[in-house]
Amino acid sequence: MLPLHSFLALTVISLLCTLGHVSAAQAANDPDLTVSEKELAETYFKDCMKDWDDATHMTRKDWERTCRRVTNDRARFRMQQQLDQRTKQN
Numbered sequence: 631m632l633p634l635h636s637f638l639a640l641t642v643i644s645l646l647c648t649l650g651h652v653s654a655a656q657a658a659n660d661p662d663l664t665v666s667e668k669e670l671a672e673t674y675f676k677d678c679m680k681d682w683d684d685a686t687h688m689t690r691k692d693w694e695r696t697c698r699r700v701t702n703d704r705a706r707f708r709m710q711q712q713l714d715q716r717t718k719q720n
Contacts (some may be wrong), residue, residue: 667705674701 678697682690 667709671701671705
């Protein structure tokens with residue numbers, strides 16, 4: 631079980647990343663992402679990384695790793711959501 635502060639930090643990261651935007655270097659490392667997803671993920675990632683500070687109780691490296699995972703998942707979800715909406719419209 632995660633300590634409460636770690637759980638809260640992960641929850642905050644998840645919430646912040648849903649509002650934000652990823653990095654070209656990070657997106658380039660994930661061949662499954664489309665160009666649009668990469669751009670979206672890069673924007674999410676940059677926003678997520680801006681929120682790190684010593685009070686998060688996570689190392690910067692742990693925060694970065696979590697941001698990358700969450701923002702890639704969020705970008706994929708958003709792109710799939712757009713595809714689903716286009717399919718319904720046609």
